[in-house]
Amino acid sequence: MKKVLFAVVVFAALLVAACGGGGGGDAAVIEAVPAEYAGATNPFGADAAAAGADIYKVNCETCHGPQGHGDGPAGVALDPAPKNLPEIAAQVGDDFLYWRVNTGKEGTSMVAWKGILTDEQIWQVVAYVRTLK
Ligand code: HEC
Known part of the structure; x- marks a missing residue:
């Protein structure tokens, strides 16, 4: 269970890192x-x-x-x-x-x-x- 949680946290952090760098320009990911x-x-x-x-x-x-x-x-x-x-x-x-x-x-x-x-x-x-x- 802990491992799964850890993986989710890591994934979320990566996601934030991937989406966060755009500085509000058109690099933002549109869902x-x-x-x-x-x-x-x-x-x-x-x-x-x-x-x-x-x-x-x-x-x-x-x-x-x-x-x-x-x-x-x-x-x-x-x-x-x-x-x-x-x-x-x-x-x-x-x-x-x-x-x-x-x-x-x-x-x-x-x-x-x-x-x-x-x-x-x-x-x-x-x-x-x-x-x-
Ligand atoms: C308590 C503060 C707050 C209020 C009040 C609020 N918003 Fe937001 N809104 C945000 C935040 C924070 C985000 C997420 C960051 C972003 O993507 O802009 C957001 C996101 C959005 C987005 C999506 C942007 C995206 O990238 O998906 C739209 C559209 C939007 N708001 C419209 C509205 C409208 C219309 C109202 C009034 C009915 C409203 N908001 C009221 C804080 C607020």
């Missing part, structure tokens, strides 16, 4: 969207972004910062700190963002928003994240 979320498209249209602005301000900005650069007052102290959202958004589809906001990101302080925000609110905030630069 595959699970089947349950893959291909999901925003059913609320581009107008959703306007409503998403308020949702973002209230729920996301303290960590992610006003433009999603990871420089919110609560974000700078986190380990791992939030990365650059517009940079990530440019590399992924809506399904990725929708999945991430729904289920959170394991091993980070990014919580699952499903159940806290409604499905519509999650799509609205995803649309808003798309407008960040």
Whole structure:
């Protein structure tokens, strides 16, 4: 049992080492969207972004910062700190963002928003994240 645990810890450390060196550039590994979320498209249209602005301000900005650069007052102290959202958004589809906001990101302080925000609110905030630069 101990050996297995050790192997898991070593593997996790390697994984962190492999992913951590990118400095937030496009070297970051983009995970595959699970089947349950893959291909999901925003059913609320581009107008959703306007409503998403308020949702973002209230729920996301303290960590992610006003433009999603990871420089919110609560974000700078986190380990791992939030990365650059517009940079990530440019590399992924809506399904990725929708999945991430729904289920959170394991091993980070990014919580699952499903159940806290409604499905519509999650799509609205995803649309808003798309407008960040
Ligand atoms: C308590 C601080 C905190 C709050 C509040 C928060 N996040 Fe996060 N978020 C993080 C951290 C830490 C990460 C993981 C590091 C990273 O990849 O950015 C993360 C990751 C993400 C990612 C994925 C980035 C990736 O590489 O997979 C998205 C998208 C995201 N957050 C959007 C949001 C949205 C939208 C909200 C509001 C509904 C929100 N976050 C609220 C801290 C927070």
